[in-house]
Amino acid sequence: MEIKIANLDIIIVAVLVLALGKLLNRKLPFLEKYNIPFAVTGGILCSLFVLALQAGWNIKVSFDLQLRDLFLLFFFSTIGLGAKLNTLARGGKMLFLLTLVAVLLLVAQNIAGIGIAMLSGQAPGYGLLAGSVSFAGGHGTAIAWGEVAAEAGLKGAAEFGIACATFGLIAGGLIGGPVGGWLIERHGLRPAETASAAQGQAEAEESCQEIHIDDVLGTLLALSVCVTAGEWVNQFLAGKGLSLPGFLTAMMVGIVITNTADAFRRPLNRPAIDRAGELSLQLFLAMSLMSMDLMSMMSSLGAILVMVLAQVAVVIAVAVFVVFRVTGRNYDSAVMASGFCGLGLGATPVAIANMTALTSKYGPSVQAFLVIPLIGAFFIDLLNAVVIKFFIAMPFFGGG
Template sequence: MVHTISGASVVVIAVVVWFLGSFITQRVPFLRRYSIPVAVTGGLICSLVVMAVYYVFGITVEFDTELRDLLLLIFFSTIGLSAKLGLLKEGGKALAILVAAAAVLLILQNSTGVLLAMAFGAHPGYGLFGGSVSLAGGHGTAIAWGQVAEEAGLVAAAEVGIAFATFGLIAGGMIGGPLAERLIDKNRIENGHGGEDPAARSRPVEPQKKNHLPPLSASLGTLLALALCVEAGDLVNQFLFSRGVTLPGFLTAMMVGIVIANLSEPLGFRLDPVAREQAAEISLQLFLAISLMSMQLWVLTDAVGQILLVLFAQMTLIALFGAWIVFRLMGRDYDAAVIVSGFAGLGMGATPVGIANMNAVTAKYGPSPKAFLVIPLVGAFFLDIVNALVIKTFLGMPFMQVP
């Protein structure tokens, strides 16, 4: 028996799941100490409950993910609307270094995935889905490349990609906070830019209050801009697809947002940053909650051992890479620790997870302007482009040919 939940019910459950995660995080020191995003906590608990319902009552609970896909487009549109080209110059050396580090990580991820796939006796092409296609790329990239791989002869490549992207979402949300906490403790970084003292870490985190709410005109203007990003991005994607160019939908929506952001001031209108940030936070948290609560964990039981082994190897890789390479390159300070938490999210679960990790860390220790400048820029401008080049390079290797 299949029970499908759709429409407003998905929103209601997602919000309840978020509050559940917040409630549990406030009362479980481990989750609070290691800055696990509340949406990850609540969403994972919901997916475990859904799995129990399946095994006990034989009922398959499915969530309509159309809203989740729309939220992803909205979130990346907010990134585009905040990505003015002048910020690239402001990011400067740190941005260039982090892009180079991301390129190296993508190569290492795919090399690890390919070697493990070959060790399991599987086609090495599947290793790319246990690498940067699904982990750094996320669900959108996994689905897009999965369709291409299936057309080339890799059976169920899209399903494999979605499985890795889903578990990577969890892993990225779970290791980013602890990794930053470890770096802060080990290097005795006492606080951030006006953050609280480490002695207060065990206290519940109170939500930060906004000084003001945006006027109705600003909220409606932001809503209009986001709608234009989604609609125009879809038109651009259809145009490119008709000419044989395959890009994830969120990437074209973000590109439209970048265009709007950089034309807004010359055309004489201003997008309210508070309204944009609120839209980004809401879409991000609901996206994560719906993604995690809609996981059908029982479907992956046959391959869960191999999936977890690959994920453990990738988690170890990104933890070592973040601590030994990224943290040192970024200056071994508080900003560097926050950047590492975001970088772990980028590498294991795509940009939304990286932002959620940094939100969790900075809510406790204080803001990190540098981290919130370079991580979104890497995720928004460069990561998907570099990832596509790395993937195509691997696909061109002789051992990748499908018999």
């Protein structure tokens, strides 16, 4: 028996999953203590329930994820719509430093994955899939490179990559909050009373302003234009031989829209954009986690867990000993370390969810929410492509 959840039904289920996650976080103190995003709590519980249905009663639940993909585009569009050029300029030095750290992370992930694969007698290609391809790259990169690997003769490569990306998404949501919280408590960190903190407070107060129907309609129009125009840009670039992820072009269009609006002194409503971003993020995460096909991963569960644990160790080491230190060992550094765990194991939405869980408890971090989304959206995918091709050219891959 198969139950297919499609159309608006998936929104109903996702909202119920979010409500369940929020309830559990409130009722179980350790979830709040370790700053686990409620979308992760509810999403994992739902996927376990779906697994039980299939294992115990042979009832398979499948999800139509078209709306999930749309919410991902909306989320990145809100990042673009909130990216003012004068604000981007402030992230200069920190952005450069964390871009270098991102390269270090990608290389370390691939060394770990390939090393484990070769020690266990597997082809190094599986290790690359269990490195930066699936973890820093996420599902999209895992699918793309998994198909390439399958064509090259790696049996089940795409499925293995998707499984690693799925467990990475879970791990990124589970460890980011605890890592950031541990750094904050261990070093007694709190938001600094500086201009940035004052700006963060001003933005928090702005976000609490009343939102009118005109603001909602304007935001919906802007998001729709970002997605549609982003697709046009993608089609144009594809004709020139350059393929970019849809979320990246949607965000780029958002940056153009918001800065053009500012130039004509017709700024967009920031609180409405922020609320749209939060809604899109939570629905995307809930849909991603609740729709995980855990049953299909059971056959390779042992190998996947070994790879995941190795990558968790790599990401925590980089976050704690590199990200936290090179960014100043302050409160913003701890929040960025938390976000970096999401980037390294899951995706930018997981990084944002981790940082949101921390800042809702300890206070705002303007710098973290400026830099981490830019690393995740602009740089990590581009750097990852270069790093992957570098490793493929290594002698143990046959020089490509």
